[in-house]
Amino acid sequence: MSITNYFQPQSLDEALIFLDEHKDALLVMGGGTVTMPLINEGVSAPEKVMGLKNAGLNYIHQQNGRVVIGATTTLSQVLVEAPLPMLGEAARNTAAWTIRNMATVGGNFFVPPPAGDFATALLALDAELKLVRQGQERFVPVSEFFTGFMANVLQPGELLAEIHVPIPQGQTAFIKFGRKVANTPAVVTVAAHVQFDGALVQAARIAMNAVGPHPVRARKAEEILLGSPLSDEAINTAASTAAEECEPFTDAVASEWYRRKMVKVYVSRVLKNIAGKEG
Amino acid sequence: MTQGKLNAVGQSIKRRDGLGHVTGKTVYVDDVKFRDMLHLKMVRSPVPHARIKGIDFSEAEKVPGFVRALTHEDVPKNTYTILCLIGVGPDEEPVLAEDEVRYKGEQIAAIIAETEEAAMEAVGKVKLDLEELPAVFDVEEALKPGAPILKHWGTNYFVYEGHHCRRVRYGDVEKGFAEADFIVEERYQTSPIEHAPTETTGCVVKPEADGRYTVYTNTQALFFTLDNAALILEVPFNKLHLVGGTVGGGFGGKVDVIVEPITILAAMKTGRPVRYVFMRDEEMRVSSTRGAWRMYYKDGVMKDGRIVARQVTTYADAGAYNRHTPYAVTKHAANAAGPYNIPNVSIDAHCVYTNRQPGSAMRGFAVTPASFALEVQMDKIAETIGMDPWEIRFINAYRNGDMKPHRKVVEDATLIETMQAAAEMVGTELPERLKAMHSNDREGGNHG
Amino acid sequence: MAAKIVTFNLNGREIDVLVKPLTTMQTLLREQLEYFATKSGCRQGGCGSCTILVDGEPMASCLLPVEDVAGKEVTTLEGITPDLGLHPIQEAFFDNYAMQCGYCTPGIIMVSKALLDRNPHPNRREIVEALAGNVCRCTGYEPIIRAVQDAAARMNGQQGGA
Numbered sequence: 070m071s072i073t074n075y076f077q078p079q080s081l082d083e084a085l086i087f088l089d090e091h092k093d094a095l096l097v098m099g100g101g102t103v104t105m106p107l108i109n110e111g112v113s114a115p116e117k118v119m120g121l122k123n124a125g126l127n128y129i130h131q132q133n134g135r136v137v138i139g140a141t142t143t144l145s146q147v148l149v150e151a152p153l154p155m156l157g158e159a160a161r162n163t164a165a166w167t168i169r170n171m172a173t174v175g176g177n178f179f180v181p182p183p184a185g186d187f188a189t190a191l192l193a194l195d196a197e198l199k200l201v202r203q204g205q206e207r208f209v210p211v212s213e214f215f216t217g218f219m220a221n222v223l224q225p226g227e228l229l230a231e232i233h234v235p236i237p238q239g240q241t242a243f244i245k246f247g248r249k250v251a252n253t254p255a256v257v258t259v260a261a262h263v264q265f266d267g268a269l270v271q272a273a274r275i276a277m278n279a280v281g282p283h284p285v286r287a288r289k290a291e292e293i294l295l296g297s298p299l300s301d302e303a304i305n306t307a308a309s310t311a312a313e314e315c316e317p318f319t320d321a322v323a324s325e326w327y328r329r330k331m332v333k334v335y336v337s338r339v340l341k342n343i344a345g346k347e348g
Numbered sequence: 349m350t351q352g353k354l355n356a357v358g359q360s361i362k363r364r365d366g367l368g369h370v371t372g373k374t375v376y377v378d379d380v381k382f383r384d385m386l387h388l389k390m391v392r393s394p395v396p397h398a399r400i401k402g403i404d405f406s407e408a409e410k411v412p413g414f415v416r417a418l419t420h421e422d423v424p425k426n427t428y429t430i431l432c433l434i435g436v437g438p439d440e441e442p443v444l445a446e447d448e449v450r451y452k453g454e455q456i457a458a459i460i461a462e463t464e465e466a467a468m469e470a471v472g473k474v475k476l477d478l479e480e481l482p483a484v485f486d487v488e489e490a491l492k493p494g495a496p497i498l499k500h501w502g503t504n505y506f507v508y509e510g511h512h513c514r515r516v517r518y519g520d521v522e523k524g525f526a527e528a529d530f531i532v533e534e535r536y537q538t539s540p541i542e543h544a545p546t547e548t549t550g551c552v553v554k555p556e557a558d559g560r561y562t563v564y565t566n567t568q569a570l571f572f573t574l575d576n577a578a579l580i581l582e583v584p585f586n587k588l589h590l591v592g593g594t595v596g597g598g599f600g601g602k603v604d605v606i607v608e609p610i611t612i613l614a615a616m617k618t619g620r621p622v623r624y625v626f627m628r629d630e631e632m633r634v635s636s637t638r639g640a641w642r643m644y645y646k647d648g649v650m651k652d653g654r655i656v657a658r659q660v661t662t663y664a665d666a667g668a669y670n671r672h673t674p675y676a677v678t679k680h681a682a683n684a685a686g687p688y689n690i691p692n693v694s695i696d697a698h699c700v701y702t703n704r705q706p707g708s709a710m711r712g713f714a715v716t717p718a719s720f721a722l723e724v725q726m727d728k729i730a731e732t733i734g735m736d737p738w739e740i741r742f743i744n745a746y747r748n749g750d751m752k753p754h755r756k757v758v759e760d761a762t763l764i765e766t767m768q769a770a771a772e773m774v775g776t777e778l779p780e781r782l783k784a785m786h787s788n789d790r791e792g793g794n795h796g
Numbered sequence: 797m798a799a800k801i802v803t804f805n806l807n808g809r810e811i812d813v814l815v816k817p818l819t820t821m822q823t824l825l826r827e828q829l830e831y832f833a834t835k836s837g838c839r840q841g842g843c844g845s846c847t848i849l850v851d852g853e854p855m856a857s858c859l860l861p862v863e864d865v866a867g868k869e870v871t872t873l874e875g876i877t878p879d880l881g882l883h884p885i886q887e888a889f890f891d892n893y894a895m896q897c898g899y900c901t902p903g904i905i906m907v908s909k910a911l912l913d914r915n916p917h918p919n920r921r922e923i924v925e926a927l928a929g930n931v932c933r934c935t936g937y938e939p940i941i942r943a944v945q946d947a948a949a950r951m952n953g954q955q956g957g958a
Contacts, residue, residue, distance in 0.1 A: 071465060074798070075817035075863055105820070105859040106840035110627060111468040118818055122864060145853070165929025167854045167907065168841055251928035362890065369898030370886040370905065372833020372873040379832040546837045546845055546899040546933055596835075596899030597933045628838040 076119040081230055084124045085203045089226055091117050099141055099176030102168050126230060136234040140175030147174060155241040155260060159190035162245040165252035175229045181219055183254045183279035183322060186245055191232060192284045193260035193276035199231035215283035239264030242342040244335050255279040256323040257331045259339045265347060270294045275336060280315035280328055287311035299344045308337040376596050378625055380552045380564045386415055388614050388624035389467035391457040391474045393449035396703035400447055402477035403457060411473060413466030415618060418458040420444040423613060424582040430604060430671055433575055440499055441669040443580055443609055450498055450668035451703055453634035460614050460622060483703040487642055487663035490702050498668060498701040506674045506699035514681040518753035519692030524657025528648030532729050536721035541638040543710060547596020549635055550625030551608050553615040561612050562589045568598040576605040577612055600709035604636050604671055639673060639707020640665040641717035645725045653735050653743045657692040660684045664699050667706035674699050676714035682754045683715045686722040687763045688744040693753035741767060742782045747790055761787040804865045807875030821857035822846045825872060833873035833902045844930030847903040848872050854910045873902040876909055884950040885909055894943035896934035904930045908944050916952055
């Protein structure tokens with residue numbers, strides 16, 4: 070069965086109309102870097118496809134202390150404009166130049182693990198997702214978006230239109246550990262944002278990827294850091310806790326055992342990096 | 349002797365195919381297209397071991413563009429035995445599965461259609477009636493009583509002239525172990541490796557007006573392919589004209605004859621050009637790998653570093669079918685003791701069948717896994733007796749005139765000289781004693 | 797099923813093509829237009845052998861619907877190769893033995909062209925990062941990196957540099 074239609078809406082409104090009209094028969098595509106391989110291999114055989122590249126969702130601007138990024142902004146655009154250091158770092162560590170020119174920031178929320186490194190950075194930054202349907206919009210924090218393996222709160226008729234990222238008030242750090250230096254799935258990725266009140270940690274966000282069904286926060290580890298001076302001892306305990314509380318899996322990239330070990334190493338490195346920046 | 353002007357010797361010669369490569373003009377199999385070309389996609393086993401009770405093509409036949417299906421009944425001689433022409437048997441691999449499949453991904457039926465999409469869709473609609481059978485995935489499990497048997501002669505191992513493995517016996521290892529000051533034992537395991545060439549395996553076959561078939565193929569083994577295809581199709585060898593030699597990465601992964609016979613058959617049956625090129629996932633999951641090897645080494649070593657006994661027991665995981673592995677294991681047995689002079693050696697090298705992706709050739713073929721094991725073993729020996737790893741190798745290195753365990757005299761030995769050059773390159777200062785050693789000279793060696 | 801006419805610029809020439817929905821640029825080039833230099837290695841965007849330039853940016857043609865390049869400038873290796881002789885990048889690859897089987901070469905040359913067009917003096921790290929999306933199973937990459945450095949030198953007016 071061949072594809073009967075490839076819609077290229079010229080606006081978000083037009084996209085929503087197509088979505089409401091064709092419902093489940095419509096496969097929504099951002100940059101195509103995850104969808105097209107499945108179609109090429111015959112794994113996915115949609116009847117109709119909608120590409121969002123021309124729907125006017127391709128922008129980065131600042132507004133009221135937030136960075137606002139349109140959902141089909143490419144990773145290359147983020148890398149070039151680098152609105153925030155962590156986002157530039159996350160983009161640089163995702164795929165390679167050729168794929169970054171096509172892959173979208175919104176699309177990174179609909180990819181199977183261990184992909185999703187950019188979404189992981191957004192999780193650490195407490196970003197919010199603007200989900201839009203005809204006549205309505207709502208904001209969902211990234212931390213509440215994922216509900217399970219390849220499952221999320223997006224409802225039929227809704228599209229992810231925008232990402233709002235509060236400008237971080239503390240220090241951030243991002244490290245992706247893969248088996249190659251670039252263009253590789255993560256063994257583990259850690260993104261963190263730590264805010265200080267004087268010398269003590271006031272707020273901490275530790276986001277991890279490839280150690281669960283989707284990007285996750287190491288909440289127990291975060292709690293341990295609160296009120297601490299981000300000392301080596303606190304970092305060590307937090308890193309060990311993060312390793313215990315995550316749910317890594319075994320795949321062709323790495324074993325569960327190894328991933329869990331690397332969580333401790335990389336949470337530690339990310340936090341030490343932040344401690345170093347804070348001085 | 350007159351020395352003429354030398355044009356090529358001593359020069360760096362540019363690649364003859366280099367201009368084609370940099371301009372994109374080199375013609376690979378996938379660049380060969382014909383107006384009325386058909387596409388072949390394969391129905392594959394979804395499970396590692398099963399009896400085939402039936403195949404239902406009725407839904408597949410309804411797909412627009414479906415042309416026909418081929419099963420084992422269409423194949424004149426349904427046997428693929430790569431080295432049959434040099435007497436290496438027995439026959440045990442079908443071109444298309446008959447009543448049993450033995451690895452996940454095994455070829456069962458070929459679907460031919462007008463377009464690639466139609467062929468893929470039709471493959472998806474073929475219904476297989478399979479009775480799953482117990483499967484075995486580990487070489488030592490496969491040799492235990494009660495393991496599911498994969499071969500019609502009743503064992504899960506290749507029979508080497510009446511024996512269950514390829515055997516090398518030299519001297520008396522038990523005597524050597526009794527004399528030794530140290531025993532060093534270890535188990536080594538390599539993983540299967542996929543060649544992953546950037547160009548996948550494939551061919552295009554065109555029927556010619558004169559009754560011959562032109563086969564455009566990226567095989568590394570044009571003559572193997574010609575011979576085996578002709579035998580499988582029961583046609584005179586001169587019916588087939590193979591065009592190839594341009595391989596987008598082989599590394600040993602394109603030496604089996606997997607795609608050509610069935611594609612030629614499809615061209616014969618339809619009268620049209622047919623294309624069969626692996627998708628990337630087929631290349632990863634189905635094409636031959638470098639098979640995994642499990643190796644047990646037990647060495648008897650003297651305080652002064654001499655290895656006096658080496659017992660090696662290895663298991664090559666051939667996967668579901670022979671292909672090149674029985675030959676590989678013979679080669680492996682000849683090399684498993686290493687380039688060292690050891691007076692007592694015993695080697696048992698098994699070729700074992702499991703319900704895994706068949707292994708075949710890859711660079712260093714059968715020796716690379718052995719090298720890994722025995723060189724790590726040498727380091728372990730050095731560590732155990734407290735000797736420098738260079739020294740342990742210099743002492744035991746074979747010299748010219750030594751006898752290898754499989755009864756070949758060492759000629760052109762250069763291990764010592766190579767190690768001396770390597771040490772210099774990495775800036776390791778060897779003791780004078782080792783620098784003075786020589787492959788023609790027993791002095792300082794372990795020969796007494 | 798509605799086929800569409802898409803107009804775009806291919807290697808300096810404006811063309812109109814008729815494509816079924818979601819036909820990829822790779823399929824268009826290789827199956828319909830007989831432009832074979834752009835290769836097919838994985839159809840997953842993982843190997844880089846299908847790389848083309850769209851408005852000067854490298855993209856995976858196996859993942860790119862033809863409809864998405866409407867009105868844009870597409871460059872393939874055929875567009876870089878002069879009718880006679882070689883582009884300096886091609887000369888540098890040829891002279892530095894930067895290929896063996898040659899299958900990855902078109903994709904790597906396209907990325908190299910895009911890199912050198914925006915960064916005439918890339919350092920080694922920049923070359924390696926630019927080429928991170930291209931897989932070569934034969935050369936071990938060193939001759940390729942040397943070739944790109946040599947190409948940069950040639951394009952900057954130095955003879956056979958690096």
